[in-house]
Amino acid sequence: MPETRIHLIAPSGYPHDRMAMTRGVERLQEAGCRVSGLAVLDRSEQRYAGSDAERAADINALATLDQLPDIALAIRGGYGTTRLLSQLHYDALRERLGDSHTLLVGHSDFTALQLALHAMSGLCTFSGPMLGADFGAQTLSEFTWRHFWDTVRSPSTQVEWNTAPGAELDVEGPLWGGNLAVLCSLVGTPYFPAIDGGILFVEDVGEPPFRIERMLYQLQLSGVLGRQRALLLGDFSKCRPSSYDNGYGLADSFEQIRRASGIPVIDGLPIGHEPDKFTLPFGVPARLRVDGGKAWLGFSGYPHLSP
Numbered sequence: 001m002p003e004t005r006i007h008l009i010a011p012s013g014y015p016h017d018r019m020a021m022t023r024g025v026e027r028l029q030e031a032g033c034r035v036s037g038l039a040v041l042d043r044s045e046q047r048y049a050g051s052d053a054e055r056a057a058d059i060n061a062l063a064t065l066d067q068l069p070d071i072a073l074a075i076r077g078g079y080g081t082t083r084l085l086s087q088l089h090y091d092a093l094r095e096r097l098g099d100s101h102t103l104l105v106g107h108s109d110f111t112a113l114q115l116a117l118h119a120m121s122g123l124c125t126f127s128g129p130m131l132g133a134d135f136g137a138q139t140l141s142e143f144t145w146r147h148f149w150d151t152v153r154s155p156s157t158q159v160e161w162n163t164a165p166g167a168e169l170d171v172e173g174p175l176w177g178g179n180l181a182v183l184c185s186l187v188g189t190p191y192f193p194a195i196d197g198g199i200l201f202v203e204d205v206g207e208p209p210f211r212i213e214r215m216l217y218q219l220q221l222s223g224v225l226g227r228q229r230a231l232l233l234g235d236f237s238k239c240r241p242s243s244y245d246n247g248y249g250l251a252d253s254f255e256q257i258r259r260a261s262g263i264p265v266i267d268g269l270p271i272g273h274e275p276d277k278f279t280l281p282f283g284v285p286a287r288l289r290v291d292g293g294k295a296w297l298g299f300s301g302y303p304h305l306s307p
Contacts, residue, residue, distance in 0.1 A: 254267070
């Protein structure tokens, strides 16, 4: 297996857990990867990994590097990518990355970059693990590690998971999605892609159930949900109700959206802010099948590492 070149990017928060970042770098190096871009681990400005100009330059540099990395890996999420979207060189990024095998990988706040790059440049990116919380976790998730490498080294992938029984489904469409709050923050902007007949996945962290419902309603009332073939629910971590909710919880919010949207809503997808997560390409053809409490999702046509 040839050496994999991984370049670190930091479009969002600064690396507050430096030990996790160090573990992540060491694990990747032990796996035979050459890691560059380490300077981003030493940057901080308020809550961000450097100034807006520095963080935007990390992304724009992908259009001008003498040698492109195999993987551009986000160090962490948080907030901050939205501030960069108007500063990115979308035409240059399309021209350089459009025919390359460079994989851009991250999740959470990274969703903003994924949406913008697809809407403005037609680029495919990946919702997947990041350097600190995932590769640098005290206990590495073998599930996440194995699925990441299996996906990025293959031209097509199929994943399966357990879901609530009762649904039967067989649909095809572009696979896309990410963090729910970030998705909603870009609705109505030039950076939100117009995807019809898609398979949309969402996840979030730290949002109470009523806010989850409100954000899903934003996607519904803006017409986004009605144009999709299915909605996949990922992990909603630390999304707990309060005493005021009087028994209302996440299950109620999801059931309300099922009724309001009229599209299939499938739960249990391992994606989000939990240790175990799939690596999913954004914007590629996919087929979703659900039957007997099992879901299968196959996808292809995404950039992958050359053998």
